Amino acid sequence: MAKKEIKEVDKKGKVAKSPFILGLIGGILYIILGIILFASYHLVSVKIITNPELFNSTIEAQQLTPQDLAQLSQFFSMLSWVTLILFLIASILILIAAYWLKKERTMRRGAITSLIVGILSINIFVIIAGALGLAFSSKKR
Numbered sequence: 750m751a752k753k754e755i756k757e758v759d760k761k762g763k764v765a766k767s768p769f770i771l772g773l774i775g776g777i778l779y780i781i782l783g784i785i786l787f788a789s790y791h792l793v794s795v796k797i798i799t800n801p802e803l804f805n806s807t808i809e810a811q812q813l814t815p816q817d818l819a820q821l822s823q824f825f826s827m828l829s830w831v832t833l834i835l836f837l838i839a840s841i842l843i844l845i846a847a848y849w850l851k852k853e854r855t856m857r858r859g860a861i862t863s864l865i866v867g868i869l870s871i872n873i874f875v876i877i878a879g880a881l882g883l884a885f886s887s888k889k890r
Contacts, residue, residue, distance in 0.1 A: 750778040750791055750870070758783070760847075760885075766851075767878075767881055768847075768850040768856075768859075768860070768863075768878040768879070768881040768882040769847050769850045769867075769874065769878070770888070771835070771842060771847075771848025771874050771875070771877055771878035772844070772846055772850055772874070772875055772878035773844070773847045773869070774874050775843055775847075775872045775873075775874030775875035775878060776840050776841075776843035776844040776847055776875070777840075777845050778872075778874065779810070779839055779840040779843060779870065779872055780836070780837065780840045782836065783832065783833055783835075783836025783837055783840065784832075784836075786829070786832045786836065787829045787830070787832055787833040787836075788829075788832065790825050790826075790828050790832060791825070791826065791829040792820045792828060794817065794823075794825035794826040795822075797818055797821050797822040798818070798819070798822050802861075805837075814819045822849055829876045832856070838868060838870075839869070839870045840865070842862065842866045843863070843866055843867070843870070843875050844873065846859045846860075846861035846862035846863040846866060847859065847863070847878065848880045849862065850868065851876060853886075855880050855881070856885060856886040857882070859879075859880030859882055860878075860880075860881075860883040860885075860886055861880045861883070863878050863879030863882060864876060864879035864880065864883070865879075867879055
């Protein structure tokens with residue numbers, strides 16, 4: 750049992766690296782996903798303005814007026830920025846929680862933060878990191 754504890758905590762007070770690494774992966778993937786969604790929504794916004802025939806041909810029931818297309822373009826443009834901002838905020842919180850998971854002193858705080866942000870952002874890597882962090886922090890008590 751003493752050997753197992755030595756593997757989990759080293760001399761500098763750092764604990765097992767798996768929660769930290771999973772949190773780091775989850776944060777980086779969330780940044781990449783946010784940038785991809787921003788680019789795709791922004792591309793749709795530009796396509797609506799530059800090629801309105803494409804959208805009028807897919808909607809057979811009614812033809813969209815130029816004002817409708819402008820409003821649709823503004824919606825996708827706003828959606829792209831809101832998506833980018835929300836994903837970046839979530840990614841920053843995830844990366845901060847992953848950093849907290851690195852040290853034994855702040856592991857419980859990082860685990861709880863990871864679980865909350867992971868559940869809100871539906872990020873499975875962060876949820877697993879938070880669960881592992883809670884498991885490791887409860888072993889220390």
